[in-house]
Amino acid sequence: MREFPSKICASCGRTFEWRRKWAESWDEVRYCSAKCRRCRVRAVDRALEETVLRLLAARARSATICPSEAARAVDPEGWGPLMEPARAAARRLAAQGRVIALQRGRPVDPSRARGAIRLGRGPAFGAPRVDASGLPTRS
Secondary structure, three states, rough: OOOOHHHHOOOOOOOOOHHHHHOHHHOOOOOOOOHHHHHHHHHHHHHHHHHHHHHHHHOOOOOOOOOHHHHHHHHHOOOOOHHHHHHEEEEEEHHOOEEEEEEEEEEEEEOOOOOOEEEEEOOOOOOOEEEOOOOEEEO
């Protein structure tokens, strides 16, 4: 079986692989789908990222949080619809190495994890935020 190059979607944080239709423009591809290209990263998504990092910073180094805690902190009344955006924020932060996703205390790939995950501090926890190309972004 042939190995294809992969990237991480700038919007949803999921890993996606090279496709033939992207052969000419693979270096410019940032999103895994038309939906992600349309939605991009919104202000609420950035708020969720910042909240995840703030919640982890307020706890012991070995402590973890659930993505639902970030969703509840951003919108205490309407946090349910924020669950998938919270997981997407966690995937983007994991791709940067700022958090790690855990299931049953073991690291997992958040793009492929099914079921509940916990988030802990990653090796680059205190590093500045970067965009999909790896360049620092403004807060």
